[in-house]
Amino acid sequence: MARLPGFAKLSPTERIEALLKEGLLTWDEAQILKEQKGLPLSIADQLTENVLSTFDLPFSLAPYFLINGRDYVLPMVTEEPSVVAAASFAAKLIQRSGGFTTQVHQRQMIGEIALTDVEDRNTASKRILEDKETLLQMANEAYPSIVKRGGGARDLWVENKGDFLIVYLAVDPKEAMGANMLNTMLEALTDRIQELSGGQALMAILSNLATRSLVSARCAIDFKALSRNPEEAIEIAHRMELASQLAQVDPYRAATHNKGIFNGIDALVLATGNDWRAIEAGAHAYATQSGSYKGLSHWTSQPEEKKLYGEITLPMPVATKGGSIGLNPTVQVSNRLLGEPSAIELAGIIASLGLAQNFAALKALVTTGIQAGHMKLQARSLALLAGAKEEEVPRLVSQLLENKPFNLEKAQTLLQELRK
Template identity: 65%
Template sequence: MTSISWTGFSKKTPQERLEHLQSNALLSPEDKTILESASLPLATANQMAEHVIGTLSLPFALAPDFQVDGSIYHLPMVTEEPSVVAAASFAAKLIKRSGGFKTHIHQRLMIGQVALYDISDKDNAHQTILTAKENLINMANQAHPSIVKRGGGARDIWCEDKEDFLIVYLSVDTQEAMGANMVNTMMEALVPDLEIMTQGKSLMAILSNYATESLVTAECTVDLRFLSRDKDQAHRLAQKMELASQLAQVDPYRATTHNKGIFNGVDALVLATGNDWRAIEAGAHAYACQDGHYRGLSQWHYDQEAQKIKGKLTLPLPIATKGGSIGLNPSVVAAHDILGNVNARTLARLIASLGLAQNFAALKALTSTGIQSGHMKLQAKSLALLAGAKEEQVPTLVKQLLQEKHLNLETAKQLLAKLS
């Protein structure tokens, strides 16, 4: 995507922002209409879940100008939490000035498993399965031939002895899909033969959301001059950000909040693109404690010689651009259009970069002004709206609320009564 001016974007009305996107060829007229209506048709929703009685809307926002692997992207974010989009946009701006994000796809394979039990000779069963590996892989591919035609399919089989179970794992290239149904179909197809080979019983056959074969790494470097114009202050801030990163490696209480901040960004883009944020979070939190200790998913290092702070984030990201409900929700279709209809690998790169950006913004705020300075203004705005303030009354009411000792709904109502 070409570079676009985003000056004053935050001060525009939602309608003006949509017009800005359309005039810069980021939105088609059809997508603009979809986002203006901001609704999922009830008839469509009724096909997506059971017992449907309505739909729930969330803010659909944009974090512009992310430079990832040399290209510029504008990231749709669905989130209700104040300051998240502003923080991501701020971080993206600073990181772009220092060269942007660099990413690496380690692999993109999903893992399925068949858990077998009541096996009298696990060693012999293990060896029998490995001997039949090629036949089993072919059998899995025959269960879902369409993915093989698209260049994907089963890739490898291995076994692990875990107490009462012998677990058979299958890795699958699911191409543009997340692949849950695909992998489940393959695993279930293997069950009869695996039971015969092992003389055991199958407990279950299912995909795992611990996607250790779908790892993505995002990295960035930020020049100290972008942390603060004061060199000494920038130096102290970089040191404290590195220490904050270390704290998240040794204290699970901090690590949990550290990772939640990362997922403020990750979830917002995962949700906007119609992906399963529950699966992504489950896999990432398991990855965060892969050595038995729950740790922060990102690491920051202060390179004093180069006068830069360097960040790195690795996540399991089995992201899809096809399948599931992605094509059913009009707003999700619009989100993919805004992204340029990138493939699943690129989308995973963008999600990891957004998570690292969100983490950078949070650590910078926590170790300098504190997290509340940005939150309080947005909290005051939410209170003003809850109190019933009209659009033209909100700025004045927010200003008054921030000067009050107690920032709560009752205070907002009292101040609004005086304005009315």
């Protein structure tokens, strides 16, 4: 797969043509992007309620990703300045050191039946677990199509928490999102669980804390990729390790640390038609597993090896089937650009993007500062808001950068002067 050198310097149409030339898009898919044939209003009206129109966001591409020895270009849907550029910068730098490796530990969704008014919880737990194999069979009979595809109910366990006895069910949904599947299975078990426990089911519902859908992404970056100056490279790696440690002890920093990770993750999750709210909820809950909120990534400097090691582990229960994935033409283009990955492969790709985004943010923070990277894009946004035409934007941006601090009023004034 091509790495698309000079991609950022092309116009949107030229970028699409480059993808077409490299065989990353078909002609029909290229037309979807060129003509902005996104989600049809007729389908949008069936997806949710009280629909008026559809809402557009920039659909971008981050090249240079080397993941498990394979080149990728990653579609990203985001309006935030610098995010795509930062991801591409990090990917290109990490690519030179061997890229990313990923590991998907499992792919199972978890649901729960919460029971109240259980008089003897120990006896109830014992009875439920003695009936485990029958209960798993009942769950699979409630959704036989997933069994035919090689998935289905895999495990069942019981925990005593507060006033509740909770029965958990783990299901392998294969390529699907699994929400309807899991809820159907849980509802099929509810009467039998109540009978075995003597309690009342308060609810039967999936959980977004998908601790059995964990994915890890790792990279090892040569110090020479951080700076041409060996001493400066050592210092950058050390400061990035310290920044990583800060996110482990300070929840105020951890929140922003993880938000930066999700700048990338959300953009790719959205581009592939997955539920970014569910992914965020699960990951932020996972970040509190130790009892306090912590950063999801870790960076470790090894001066003797002249390498900076990065790692991220988080729940990533994404899918390639189900939900609105098959309904949005642009989502189908995204999957084509990614090479039609499986759900497991997609999870690893997304985790790699999150780690790349985190690398770029931390490197900027401990060197030039994050604000410096935003200034040019902020100036460009102000130029457009001020009403600059395409040919006027570069000159106005240059003048704004020479006249800091800048705001919309200054942009409008400078634009008037340019037009005299």
